[in-house]
Amino acid sequence: MKLSLWTYEGPPHVGAMRIATAMRDVHFVLHAPQGDTYADLLFTMIERRDRRPPVTYTTFQARDLGADTANLVTRTLAEAAERYKPQVLLAGESCTAELIQDQPGALAEGMDLGCAVIPLELPAYSKKENWGAAETFYKMIRGLLAAQAPEPGTPMREMPTDRRPKANVLGPCALAFRSRDDIIEIERLLTLIGVDVHLIAPEGASPHDLLTIPEADFNICLYPEVAKTACS
Amino acid sequence: MAANTNNTPVAGCNNADVLRERGQHEVFCGLTGIVWLHRKMQDAFFLVVGSRTCAHLIQSAAGVMIFAEPRFATAILDERDLAGLADCNDELDRVVDEVLERRPNISTMFLVGSCPSEVIKLDLGNAADRLSERYAGRVRILNYSGSGIETTFTQGEDNCLKAMVPVLPATPAKQLLICGTLPDVVEDQFRRLFTAMGIEDVAFMPSRRADTPPGVGPSTLILLAQPFLGATARALIGRGAKLLDAPYPFGAEGTTAWLWAAAVEFGVSAERFEAVVEGPRARARKALTPMREALAGLTVTFLPDSQLEVPLARFLHAECGMHALEVGTPYLDRQILAGELDALPAGVRLSEGQHVDRQLDRVYADRPDLTVCGLGLANPLDARGLRTKWSIELVFSPVHGYEQAGDLAELFVRPLARSDRLAV
Numbered sequence A: 001m002k003l004s005l006w007t008y009e010g011p012p013h014v015g016a017m018r019i020a021t022a023m024r025d026v027h028f029v030l031h032a033p034q035g036d037t038y039a040d041l042l043f044t045m046i047e048r049r050d051r052r053p054p055v056t057y058t059t060f061q062a063r064d065l066g067a068d069t070a071n072l073v074t075r076t077l078a079e080a081a082e083r084y085k086p087q088v089l090l091a092g093e094s095c096t097a098e099l100i101q102d103q104p105g106a107l108a109e110g111m112d113l114g115c116a117v118i119p120l121e122l123p124a125y126s127k128k129e130n131w132g133a134a135e136t137f138y139k140m141i142r143g144l145l146a147a148q149a150p151e152p153g154t155p156m157r158e159m160p161t162d163r164r165p166k167a168n169v170l171g172p173c174a175l176a177f178r179s180r181d182d183i184i185e186i187e188r189l190l191t192l193i194g195v196d197v198h199l200i201a202p203e204g205a206s207p208h209d210l211l212t213i214p215e216a217d218f219n220i221c222l223y224p225e226v227a228k229t230a231c232s
Numbered sequence B: 001m002a003a004n005t006n007n008t009p010v011a012g013c014n015n016a017d018v019l020r021e022r023g024q025h026e027v028f029c030g031l032t033g034i035v036w037l038h039r040k041m042q043d044a045f046f047l048v049v050g051s052r053t054c055a056h057l058i059q060s061a062a063g064v065m066i067f068a069e070p071r072f073a074t075a076i077l078d079e080r081d082l083a084g085l086a087d088c089n090d091e092l093d094r095v096v097d098e099v100l101e102r103r104p105n106i107s108t109m110f111l112v113g114s115c116p117s118e119v120i121k122l123d124l125g126n127a128a129d130r131l132s133e134r135y136a137g138r139v140r141i142l143n144y145s146g147s148g149i150e151t152t153f154t155q156g157e158d159n160c161l162k163a164m165v166p167v168l169p170a171t172p173a174k175q176l177l178i179c180g181t182l183p184d185v186v187e188d189q190f191r192r193l194f195t196a197m198g199i200e201d202v203a204f205m206p207s208r209r210a211d212t213p214p215g216v217g218p219s220t221l222i223l224l225a226q227p228f229l230g231a232t233a234r235a236l237i238g239r240g241a242k243l244l245d246a247p248y249p250f251g252a253e254g255t256t257a258w259l260w261a262a263a264v265e266f267g268v269s270a271e272r273f274e275a276v277v278e279g280p281r282a283r284a285r286k287a288l289t290p291m292r293e294a295l296a297g298l299t300v301t302f303l304p305d306s307q308l309e310v311p312l313a314r315f316l317h318a319e320c321g322m323h324a325l326e327v328g329t330p331y332l333d334r335q336i337l338a339g340e341l342d343a344l345p346a347g348v349r350l351s352e353g354q355h356v357d358r359q360l361d362r363v364y365a366d367r368p369d370l371t372v373c374g375l376g377l378a379n380p381l382d383a384r385g386l387r388t389k390w391s392i393e394l395v396f397s398p399v400h401g402y403e404q405a406g407d408l409a410e411l412f413v414r415p416l417a418r419s420d421r422l423a424v
């Protein structure tokens, strides 16, 4: 137990929300009580985004405990997939749901939701927000690109000689300090040295866009706190 | 109270069908009340026993309102606490010691339960007793739940006040006990009005200092200033007090009816009452006139949030000429809302609980001129060309009584005026 008068970082599921909110065509079903919906205001008020974050909370209550919280999860997953029709559905839980062990990730994988499902494990009692963002981005890339991964020991691809090299800029995401200005600046600098930007992610990217990551020649890990896990 | 419900005129919407919904809720949990409770009770400390999420929530809800040395904190549970409850209790004692050592001026500490502490069945009632013994004579330790699995937003205040009821001193005196956190200036205004009517014995709960709480007894008359204190009222009734049947003191007429409910019980004559309220009521009506011009005929929808929805819808309807389309509330406590429900016109869609996606579908279909909602929803609604008022402002701003009637209405006028300016 630790006395906290002020916390600079939120819990890991808020990190996962930052990835989901930055991207397009992703939806996040979070097994969490009603009060955890406060996190929406971080995006709509503090960051002034004009859309709700793509998150559906199960908002279970005390009277649901021991009865049908798992049912509530599957119902919420089905409704969210139907209503939002995402390319990728993330399924995870906040601190309280972690204790009741409904395993929303496994439940989602066992359902036919008509979209790719990526289960998230976000240990709320040992990890924090940035870890949650990095882990979610990594899980998303690994989940989507596992089939395209080169065999271990495959030599690095040669830099092309017939065209300008292309880079992925990885790390810009929701609720990141100054990230919009940083993107403009880095694009300008890359152009100056003759490098094209292939993809910026997660901010503004869809899961389909992430599939094209291997088309670039190299990755720039702009914010290690978000993208280092995915880049390594 | 029950009698009043049964005598409901058919025109009111007390008996109307209520749309009950179950889906995603978009509301704060009861921990949020700490933000205003700690400002009111200047010698109280609130220690949340919870997770990093709980700490983050209070900070996010409080926003810029945090003082340099806030009188609240979170004891964040970690993996070791989850492993064994015995150690967890030791840890809690250690954290309480740490806080009280740093803050010698604290007379009352609330251990505030959260979802995680309740799910692991950490017995904070027990902990409060244990620690009260250890700090006997110096600090009183109480406990209540602000968890999101048990409480929504303002219910945290209800639970906090209810936790204080058993420790209130007994008093045989005939007194008026006003319940609900009010800004000090509003409290002073009400006290002056009652004094002018000859009602001298007026107490407020919570009081400004937790170490000088009001008394309670069989001659105590409870007047609720906030429409979310049902559990507190029932606990006070359990100690012999009587709950007065009244609307809530919003607007010129709401305030008059509220004051009158108490005046009658103390035998204040109609003439004397008139003489006292005449001036301030006229001021309130005057302040409301231009607001009514701006609001009359416009439509409003309340999304469930603070529990103030029903009384405020009544105020906007009766005193500002607005039409309420949907009035959503986290839960309907008919005992303490009876008078208010009667005053809502028939045809208002009353909803309890929430399925936020479906409710937003209704808002998009209704397109009210004004939507009163939580902070998570306001900007997205604005982006769709709807105008919004943040319900949390209604909890944090002085809005009760005659002198604030104009300000209260103005809170609703402002978003409309702003978007008029944008439209030009």
Ligand code: SF4
Pocket: A033, A034, A035, A036, A095, A096, B029, B030, B031, B050, B051, B053, B054, B055, B057, B113, B114, B115, B116, B146, B147, B148, B149
């Ligand atoms: S809903 Fe529960 S876990 Fe979330 S902040 Fe509130 S008390 Fe903490």
